[in-house]
Structure formats: C-alpha cells, structure tokens
Amino acid sequence: MWSRLRQRSSAEGGYTIVELVVTMAMMAIITTAVVSVWVRAQTTTGTVTSRQEDLNTMRTTMNLMTRDIRQAGKVYTDTASSFDADTYINGAKHRVTYTATGASLTRKVDGGSAKPLITNLASTSVFTYDFVGPTLHQVTILLTINSSSKEGTLNLQSDVETRNL
DSSP states (O other): OHHHHHHHHHHSOOOOHHHHHHHHHHHHHHHHHHHHHHHHHHHHHHHHHHHHHHHHHHHHHHHHHHHHHHTOSEEEEEETTEEEEEEEETTEEEEEEEEEETTEEEEEETTOOOEEEESOBSOSOOEEEEEETTEEEEEEEEEEEEOTTSSOEEEEEEEEEOSOO
C-alpha cells in the first residue's frame, strides 16, 4: 500500500513554494521594466509633440514677418523689440506693426487690434537692423521662445533683405 502511494505522489507533478516565489519575483521584474519603458515612451511622445507645435508656430510667424518686412516701403520704428512699417499685403499698402513685450509678440495692421503671434517669448530682442548709409538694407529676426515642454528654449533666425527701400 505504501509503495502504491509513493508511485502516485511521484507521478503527480507540482511546484514547490520556492519555485513559485522565484517565478513571481521574475515576473515582477519583467512587468516593472515593461511599464517603465511604456511610461518613458508616453513622456517622450508628449515632449516631441509639444516641440513640433512650438516650431510650427515659430515657422508660421517667421514666414509672416519675413513677407511683411521684405515688402516694407517706409519704416517708422526700428527698435530691437518693435518693427513698424508700411508694407504691401496682397498688393495693397498697409501699415504693419510687430511688437515684442513681456512674453508676447503681436502684429497690428492699420492701427487695428494687436493679434498675438507668439505668447511664450524668452527674449524681446527680436529685431536687428543693418543699414547701408541711411537706407535699411536688412533686418535680422531672432525668435527665442520658452518651449511648452519646459525643456529649455528654441531659436529660429532669418535675415530679411528689404526690396522697396
């Protein structure tokens, strides 16, 4: 009878408590690694998306400013934080003013209300002017913003030669 019980117990497969604890510990390590990689990927995706939105805003603003400055016919104000000039928009003459104050860069057309273009400027020194004699030859635009993802600043620069001065 005892021999029969021994045969039966040796035929039944099972796991010891030590094997179960080791398996659980290994699964916990693997799960922790997978979750940490997933969380890092989610954070990186948010940062990349935020940076892309910031750069798109800067490019759109830079294109608008470049077009207006290139077509400038008469300049009224030429400071580091402001550019005020007569320019041509769709073939019609308008007075356009760009002003950098605080963290905002705004654009005003024909004395209307100022429309915000950028709201996270890091520096209000946006414009640098290059004169050839008394004539404004080139305007350098430097946009520096604080990134939305809080990972520093982004810079975009363009040199614009005036055509109508």
